[in-house]
Amino acid sequence: LSKGLIAEILLPIIFILLAMLVTTLSPNTDVPPMLILHPWYWSNPNYIFQSLSNNNASNISQTIQQTFTKPPSLGTRCIPSTMLNQKLYPCSKTNTTHVNVTTSYDIMNALNQINYNQTRISPECDCWQKMQTCPIGSGGPSANYDIIETKDILYDLQEYNISDWIVKTEYNLEYLMKRFGGFEFLLRYMPNDVQLVNERLINQIINITNPKNQSSLSTIDATK
Numbered sequence: 001l002s003k004g005l006i007a008e009i010l011l012p013i014i015f016i017l018l019a020m021l022v023t024t025l026s027p028n029t030d031v032p033p034m035l036i037l038h039p040w041y042w043s044n045p046n047y048i049f050q051s052l053s054n055n056n057a058s059n060i061s062q063t064i065q066q067t068f069t070k071p072p073s074l075g076t077r078c079i080p081s082t083m084l085n086q087k088l089y090p091c092s093k094t095n096t097t098h099v100n101v102t103t104s105y106d107i108m109n110a111l112n113q114i115n116y117n118q119t120r121i122s123p124e125c126d127c128w129q130k131m132q133t134c135p136i137g138s139g140g141p142s143a144n145y146d147i148i149e150t151k152d153i154l155y156d157l158q159e160y161n162i163s164d165w166i167v168k169t170e171y172n173l174e175y176l177m178k179r180f181g182g183f184e185f186l187l188r189y190m191p192n193d194v195q196l197v198n199e200r201l202i203n204q205i206i207n208i209t210n211p212k213n214q215s216s217l218s219t220i221d222a223t224k
Contacts, residue, residue: 039180040089049155049182061185069096073149092149103141110137120161138168
């Protein structure tokens with residue numbers, strides 16, 4: 001009788017209780033919140049570049065370039081409706097700070113020896129040791145930069161050889177996991193004299209972050 005009681009009544013109850021206990025210990029299967037993708041997960045500052053020719057720049061290029069150093073600056077970090085935590089990712093309350101960098105004598109001497117002012121090609125790097133090692137002066141002279149509202153650094157690479165600068169400074173320690181591309185603006189006209197977009201289109205895109213203007217935006221037309 002006792003064996004039957006244990007086998008038919010007590011053991012099933014024990015197994016049910018164990019199953020309920022295991023169920024309560026299982027991990028939460030709720031869908032986690034969506035991860036917001038942005039470049040500020042790494043520590044500030046991030047490095048970006050822009051290159052704009054003052055002599056042949058179109059009105060569109062000049063207008064876009066000016067938005068980099070005016071609120072809300074680059075990205076969505078500093079717009080009024082940002083989804084980022086303002087305590088973790090604050091914005092600078094001061095105006096953009098422009099920094100003029102003086103190129104050292106050693107770098108200028110290395111560039112002058114290879115006629116950099118004419119070729120815009122800096123000293124070559126050596127790739128025999130798996131990762132490239134570059135001599136002094138590779139990438140060109142030190143670039144001026146702006147510290148923008150997002151606290152990132154925006155390099156001014158006007159009259160630089162952009163490809164030369166990117167490739168030969170790729171493994172600089174200050175840029176690893178912190179450099180996120182940039183913008184090189186076209187000249188006033190494309191080679192075939194086709195205007196890609198009109199100025200009205202760009203002005204409407206610039207104003208789209210202003211809540212007062214969002215309701216008044218009309219249909220945007222793009223013209224050749």
